[in-house]
Amino acid sequence: MTTTVPTGVLAALLPPDVHCAEAFGAPDVGRLHPSEAAYIRDRSPRRRQQFTTARTLARRALAELGHPPAPLLPGPGGAPRWPSGAAGSITHTDGYTACAVTSTGRHLSLGIDAEPVRPLPHGVLDLVSSAEERRRLAGLPVGTTPWDTVLFSAKEAVYKAVHPLTRTWTALAAITVAVHSDGTFTAAHPHHPVIGTGRWGVRRGVLITALALPPTG
Ligand SMILES: CC(C)(COP(=O)(O)OP(=O)(O)OC[C@H]1O[C@@H](n2cnc3c(N)ncnc32)[C@H](O)[C@@H]1OP(=O)(O)O)[C@@H](O)C(=O)NCCC(=O)NCCS
Structure with missing residues (x-):
């Protein structure tokens, strides 16, 4: 069963002029x-x-x-390929699919990502992070949040926001994130000057990261 939440956890992570649609549970056809x-x-x-649910949610958000x-x-x-004048981002993971869209006059681009709330598989953190990023993660409060996964997901969200602008593949290790x-x-991204601040949140076993790139110039 799928629960759709037009203004749920994702919307709380993004500015109010971003339209979000998300679904928890097994995707509908x-x-x-x-x-x-x-x-x-x-x-x-x-x-x-996943592809079908994402399109259903994207059309709902774009209709707004x-x-x-x-x-x-x-x-x-x-x-x-978003319609002219729109920018957006899609993510899907087990039990969650989401889309965020906005007008390009408001935000240059969006990036969202979702991951299960669990630590990264062994070896992945070393592949995608610097020693300084790992040092900062080690200083975060010990608890239930898997900080390595927050870092990874934030990098994926930044990648998704910037790639449509630059069309350049960028290793996640080259994107710097402080959680x-x-x-x-x-x-910070090596090919885009202004990334700004993103947000992360956890709901129903899913970690979600999101950011909106401000217009430049
Ligand atoms: C593209 C990438 C960000 C997708 O992330 P993911 O966690 O695998 O998958 P998600 O479900 O969160 O997101 C998939 C959606 O991202 C979007 N997407 C795919 N490529 C994209 C790109 N280059 N730019 C922006 N969005 C993209 C699509 O909408 C896709 O869904 P769809 O195919 O149904 O439309 C990821 O595969 C990637 O290439 N990461 C960066 C490169 C890297 O260093 N990877 C190594 C990781 S160890």
Whole structure:
């Protein structure tokens, strides 16, 4: 069963002029545009479910911005091709799918990511972080929050926000993130000047990170 939360945990992590739609639980079978169905036809049932739920949520969020239903196919590097004047981001993990969209006049780009609330598999943190980032993580309060996963997820969110602007692959290790225990993170990206502050939160076993890039210039 799926619970959709139009203004739930994700919306609390993003500015009020960002429109969010999210679903907890097993994804519903939504409706795809014929071109989307053709794109995803040969993938696994799990991937088709995630892709379909994400499109259903994205169209719902885009409708709030005044965009009529349209196909949302992946563009270069995998980021969705958003309608003209819109920017957005999609994430899916077991038990959670979400989309955030905004007008490009308000925010240059968005990045969201979701991960299960558990530590990263052995070896991943060393691959994606610097010694200084690991030192800072070690200084965060000991508790139930897997700080390594917050760091990883924040880097994925930053990657998703910047890649559609630069179309340049960037190793996660090259993106610098400082996680703060107050539910925020700050980040720097080698190919984009202003990242600003993102937010993270945990709900129903899912860790979610999100940020909106401010307009430049
Ligand atoms: C692209 C990437 C960020 C996707 O993240 P993920 O955690 O695997 O998957 P999520 O479910 O959170 O997000 C998938 C969605 O991200 C979006 N996406 C994919 N590529 C993207 C890109 N280049 N830019 C922005 N968004 C992208 C898509 O909307 C996709 O969903 P869809 O295919 O249904 O439309 C990730 O695979 C990646 O390439 N990370 C950076 C590179 C890296 O260093 N990886 C090594 C990790 S050890």
